[in-house]
Amino acid sequence: MVNLNQALPYVGVTPFQLISALAILIVGYVIARAVVGAFKRALRKTKLPPLVVEFLGRFLAIGLYLIVLIVALGAVGISVSPVILGLSAVVGLILGFGLQDTLTNLAAGVWLAALRPVDIGEVVEVAGKTGKVNNIGLMGTELLMPDNKLITIPNKLVWGSVITNYTRMPTRRVDVDIGVAYGTDLDRAIKLAMDLMRGHPKVLNEPEPSVVITALADSSINLQLRAWAKTEDYWAVKGDLTRGIYELYTREGIEIPFPQLDVHLKNE
Structure with missing residues (x-):
């Protein structure tokens, strides 16, 4: 009969710890999905644009999944303090270097979606380009030019530029x-x-x-x-x-x- 509290060879982890970690991952994933779904449904009842709701929902999901992963690692006896410190260092480096422009574009995308200085279907002049707004994404805004060219402008340039909206007024x-x-x-x-x-x-x-x-x-x-x-x-x-x-x-x-x-x- 298998002793659930006896450490497995070469691994140093007991079957009970493995089962507990697996259960935490499964249950945590289900709970996280449910929490994110309820969070989005609550936000949809407000006046927030769908783009902002989706954006906040994704960030909440990433945070919850990281918490579930850290708890599962703790269940198998791994010290989570070094893991947290390591993740903090990695996230800090990514934020400071690789994703600096990305986060700036994401933040600008949230402001554009919330305040709506431009909207889909409107003709605007922004960052030296004039065209019809085709899409406002998390990272960039698409403009359809008069000659049917589709260009994408990073959101940080859209938010940081003077925006002339030609069709907002009647x-x-x-x-x-x-x-x-x-x-x-x-x-x-x-x-x-x-x-x-x-x-x-x-x-x-x-x-x-x-x-x-x-x-x-x-x-x-x-x-x-x-x-x-x-x-x-x-x-x-x-x-x-x-x-x-x-x-x-x-x-x-x-x-x-x-x-x-x-x-x-x-x-x-």
């Missing part, structure tokens, strides 16, 4: 710049531009469109048409107004100058 102001020649009847030029904007079906009445003089340039008086439109109509309105003001001024005899350089040759 309306946008459409600015169209155009120059008229010196000597032009500005009142007439402004009235024509105002009539053009007010006659466009996608230009909003509120806020009211306007025309402002932006500069007295070298070759022209620069005007800017400012019209408000729904965000989804922005590019259609901008294209229509840009073409429309050019054709209108040409038809009405208002000169749209271009930069010129007069060169005078002096004969000695």
Whole structure:
């Protein structure tokens, strides 16, 4: 009959200790899974985004599995103090060197998921790139570029950059710049531009469109048409107004100058 308290040869561990360690691993794993599942279900009832819930759940699972492993090692007679010290040293080295950028990206990913300065489907400019947000992951944010290229920007660059969100607001102001020649009847030029904007079906009445003089340039008086439109109509309105003001001024005899350089040759 096998003596459960007699140490096995070459191992120095009793069968009872092995059985206890195995039972701890199995029961601990089941309990850890149940605790993590309950933790996630509780978080899902809050207003936290799913990304944050999954992120916190994974960290809790790793911590619980490490605790179960340490308890199992203690059950077979292994001193856990050196193990804990060793793990602490390894984790410290990893955090200090290998995973420094990784943890920074993870932390930035949590903030992005929690505060949502950008969201999936929005068009944003971040880290010098402009595109539609395709996905926000734990490590990086995917942008779909206008030419259908998919790029991934590390979350630390997204969180650490100025973010311009082009589609978050329901309306946008459409600015169209155009120059008229010196000597032009500005009142007439402004009235024509105002009539053009007010006659466009996608230009909003509120806020009211306007025309402002932006500069007295070298070759022209620069005007800017400012019209408000729904965000989804922005590019259609901008294209229509840009073409429309050019054709209108040409038809009405208002000169749209271009930069010129007069060169005078002096004969000695």
